[in-house]
Amino acid sequence: DAGVIQSPRHEVTEMGQEVTLRCKPISGHDYLFWYRQTMMRGLELLIYFNNNVPIDDSGMPEDRFSAKMPNASFSTLKIQPSEPRDSAVYFCASSLGAGEVDEQFFGPGTRLTVL
Amino acid sequence: GQNIDQPTEMTATEGAIVQINCTYQTSGFNGLFWYQQHAGEAPTFLSYNVLDGLEEKGRFSSFLSRSKGYSYLLLKELQMKDSASYLCAVMDSNYQLIWGAGTKLIIKP
Numbered sequence: 156d157a158g159v160i161q162s163p164r165h166e167v168t169e170m171g172q173e174v175t176l177r178c179k180p181i182s183g184h185d186y187l188f189w190y191r192q193t194m195m196r197g198l199e200l201l202i203y204f205n206n207n208v209p210i211d212d213s214g215m216p217e218d219r220f221s222a223k224m225p226n227a228s229f230s231t232l233k234i235q236p237s238e239p240r241d242s243a244v245y246f247c248a249s250s251l252g253a254g255e256v257d258e259q260f261f262g263p264g265t266r267l268t269v270l
Numbered sequence: 271g272q273n274i275d276q277p278t279e280m281t282a283t284e285g286a287i288v289q290i291n292c293t294y295q296t297s298g299f300n301g302l303f304w305y306q307q308h309a310g311e312a313p314t315f316l317s318y319n320v321l322d323g324l325e326e327k328g329r330f331s332s333f334l335s336r337s338k339g340y341s342y343l344l345l346k347e348l349q350m351k352d353s354a355s356y357l358c359a360v361m362d363s364n365y366q367l368i369w370g371a372g373t374k375l376i377i378k379p
Contacts, residue, residue, distance in 0.1 A: 197372060198372075211366070262312060
């Protein structure tokens with residue numbers, strides 16, 4: 156398997172623009188997680204899905220952020236409108252389950268810069 | 271609240287041993303994970319502990335004491351490639367991972 160795939164790897168945009176990040180989890184994994192990582196706040200869970208259904212979105216910072224998972228092999232995280240404080244590395248991760256021994260496999264991340 | 275504490279940065283010498291500590295206070299406990307993250311890369315899984323004691327995996331070992339809310343990651347025979355951040359994460363009663371801020375480990379020749 157190719158692992159978790161994310162695109163784009165780098166995104167530079169201007170404040171106010173819409174940004175869409177994409178993720179393809181490992182085939183057969185039931186759980187998908189979106190994280191944001193910054194120097195100041197470390198790794199933060201934004202939202203996670205189980206079998207394509209959003210389970211917990213309490214980490215989504217505000218209404219400007221939305222995430223979807225239309226099928227088992229694809230998810231998007233959208234920011235509209237984007238702001239400079241959204242600049243961060245966004246990771247997508249997947250796991251077989253959410254149980255105690257199910258490690259999460261991370262994608263390479265999308266480095267987002269909002270000017 | 272939920273809290274995980276790790277040192278921000280540590281320095282060690284190539285060939286030596288280093289211990290990275292992690293203390294936690296979480297709502298419930300369903301295991302503790304250690305991940306390694308090289309600069310500019312994604313975190314990768316290193317170890318998992320759910321019972322007290324030491325788990326050894328090659329040059330890396332991880333220890334857990336649930337009564338003390340404490341874990342450490344022990345790295346032996348340090349190599350330059352071990353320079354990375356090491357993230358401690360605890361799975362709480364809702365099976366959600368609570369992440370520490372990470373410890374940046376610098377290896378000097």
